[in-house]
Amino acid sequence: MPEPAGADDGLLVRITPRGADRAPRAAEGKRAAIARAATELFLAQGYQATSTEQVASTAGVSKQTVYNQFGDKERLFREIVLGVTATAEAFADALAGSMDDLDSPAGLDAALRALARRYLTTVVSPQVLALRRLVISEATRFPDLAAAYYERGPARVLAALGDLFADLVGRGLLRVGDPTRAASDFAFLLLGRVLDEGMFRVAGPVPTPAEIEASADHAVEVFLGR
Amino acid sequence: MPEPAGADDGLLVRITPRGADRAPRAAEGKRAAIARAATELFLAQGYQATSTEQVASTAGVSKQTVYNQFGDKERLFREIVLGVTATAEAFADALAGSMDDLDSPAGLDAALRALARRYLTTVVSPQVLALRRLVISEATRFPDLAAAYYERGPARVLAALGDLFADLVGRGLLRVGDPTRAASDFAFLLLGRVLDEGMFRVAGPVPTPAEIEASADHAVEVFLGR
DNA sequence: GTCTATAGCAGGATAGAC
């Protein structure tokens, strides 16, 4: 049976491999459309303020299809939140290998500044801040989900940074006592203020590249001992 | 008319001045009881999960009395949140005057460590973390309230710390370029990690005094340049 | 001013036709 004419909910249909035997195209497309709609709505409005009916109509399906695909609202929410943390994993991997080609202590300063800019730019994005707010909002109701998010997201990135610092220490490029603690110091010197403000100033202005550069340079300067 | 026997909701009645003509004692007592119950329930469960009926029964009054006293649920919530920030004001004032008797640079290190311990102890308390979580949870629904909380709470304390640092610089006890930025650096070096973890690990273990002391000492050490 | 009772409504979840 062909798609009804006039429907423009087929954006993600191409993800489905051609000619797959199980999981017909239409089903995968609808599941993906529901996930996209739910992600958008949860991030913008929160868990409670988003109704399953709203998710269904935004995705262009009926409410019952949402329940068929995801069971109930809570499972839909969990799948959305943990799905988004996959991007944090990719970011942590990118950080970990970002100084492989550094071979002299002289280049450390510039390399750290570049890393700081990337790190800060990622964290201050409205999407990341909205996700943090969303998870914190439901931390009382779903404590295990909040803990899982923290492990896969912020803690994973911090650990990658700690590994990177330990590697730099081993290669004689950086001198710190405890690389793990140094990573934490560096991260919050860099991110603490914007993360704090970002939680309370909803839809506030995103820092300009110039502001990000200045903040990153300042954090590196303080971290390396003024 | 005397208080009914067996009622133990009169804890805050003494706040009412004796013999006040307007605002009879009973009314003030009930209003305070409602405020206490609402504070407790909002902090523990959040805004949406707390019903006005629950507030009424916890306070020992009827639902209608809650509406008579506070108008509606939203106004009750706003009054609770902004009321709690009064304690932040007191804390900021205490910080500001905490180094008035310091007169030699040699004592700076110890004085900063003491300040750091008090600051950290206050911020990691379950009440403060719960309040942060509560305000962030409703930041999308009540953006102006979240901004007001931030101004009266965290930002006010940061500003007081900046003033203190500026004063220390003026008296030749501390050398930093920009006292405001230095205050921010110091604060997030000290608080960043526990604040971040505290948002996601609900009902997690409160740091012991020994852990707080170690964190405070470390932050001061890094801040003063290792 | 306070209580009991209730209106009015929204949202999660399901039943049954196709």
Add this chain to the structure above:
DNA sequence: GTCTATCCTGCTATAGAC
């Protein structure tokens, strides 16, 4: 598997007796 129609619970807010 999907859609339409519906049930039922729980919540905010109000009306009316005292």
